[in-house]
Amino acid sequence: MDTGTLIAGRYRIKHLIGRGGMGVVWLAHDENLGRDVALKTMNVDPGLTEEQRARDAERFRREAQAVARLDHAGLATVYDLGEENGTRFLVMQYVIGPPLDDRIVEEGPLSIEETASIGVQIASVLGSVHARDVVHRDLKGSNVVIRTDGVVKVLDFGVAAFLDPDTTGLTTTGERPGSLECMAPEQVQGKPVDPRTDLYALGCLLYAMLTGEPVFTHESELMLPGMILEQPPVPPGRLRAGIPSELEDLVLQLLAKDPDERPAHAGEVWRRLAVWLPERRTPEQALLPWAEVDPLRPFTHPMGPEARPVRAWATSGRSGRAGRTGAASRRNSRPSR
Structure with a gap:
């Protein structure tokens, strides 16, 4: 599949994200809703028998059903399932962050x-x-x-x-x-x-x-x-x-x-x-900008509002003391190794 390919008339392939045993994952853009999505296509081994291909296709369909019927904040949402020119695909929420x-x-x-x-x-x-x-x-x-x-x-x-x-x-x-x-x-x-x-x-x-x-x-x-x-x-x-x-x-x-x-x-x-788990911190700290991934945040600031990006704070006129305090807070709260 090439960059720029349009799938199902709406998903524009941007670039490869990764490969797995069952398929290839692409970053795509949903042109109908104007958002990026993860689009997974199923691998088809040319050496497989028709029975094996049918089994793999069924397993791929079950992946979509398995996740689609689940409802948890820790799962990526399933958006769509389909087939394009013989290639089965699954469209899911694109999750940004490090593995x-x-x-x-x-x-x-x-x-x-x-x-x-x-x-x-x-x-x-x-x-x-x-x-x-x-x-x-x-x-x-x-x-x-x-x-x-x-x-x-x-x-x-x-x-x-x-x-x-x-x-x-x-x-x-x-x-x-x-x-x-x-x-x-x-x-x-x-x-x-x-x-x-x-x-x-x-x-x-x-x-x-x-x-x-x-x-x-x-x-x-x-x-x-x-x-x-x-x-x-x-x-x-x-x-x-x-x-x-x-x-x-x-x-x-x-x-x-x-x-x-x-x-x-x-x-x-x-x-x-x-x-x-870490202790809950003060509400004031939840409003300070941060630049690093922080797995402690859901517990130190449960249901806290999403802080604005650091650059936005820097240009908002409120950046002076808040930005310096945010940096100090991150240094002071960084767990010891």
Whole structure:
């Protein structure tokens, strides 16, 4: 697909955003409503049989249905689903912000407060989708985006599993949907998944946020499945001092090989993480401009108004003391590493 291509008479392709196992994501402009959107097209492998193509097409359709029937602030809204010249496409909300894995690479280990602030938001999303019999199955750092206002969005339900017994399974025997970096042991073995599979992946993300390192790593990816199945994770406290013992216990419980040894549900994870959320700050601070992504903001200033962009403040005639105070506030409130 080329830049400038018009899809369905309204979505103008701007540029490529990324590629995944199920499709390609483009930034497009909805010319009817005058807004940017994320447009995902389904990959079609020329070597597939007609049966395999039909199964992949059905899985792609189910992605749209899975997310469209969910309603949570931490999910990207589905706008449209269609087909253009044999290419199936899904149109969703375009979420602006860095992926979690990029933030970890740039910042290194995150503060305890930031880890909790991101973790409870992911747990809230998982609690909502699990209650509707959906399991993400591919939760990883690149599928978690932190908006500039600190709100976390969980993306890409392309390999979501449906737990409704009346729903026909779309995964054939031997398939292992998902990415190895946060894949649970039962996925590696090709066993049935349930909500605790996503909780294992959340444990992987918490581990990476706290230590700056993945749970398992090897120069050969072929070694990872065996490590996931057999090797116990190094306790995060050995890689970083100062991690509360209760938080380390939670992470290691999430990473249990046996799903029965993990927390029972996402609500329990939310409750145990919420202990380390940041304290609420003063309303005056909520009105100060900021330039950096701040995952603490939804908790330090819950339901706070969106601050005007820094440049707008600088030209509004109110910038002098407010701008300097804002910068000082950011320095003073920045969590210690």
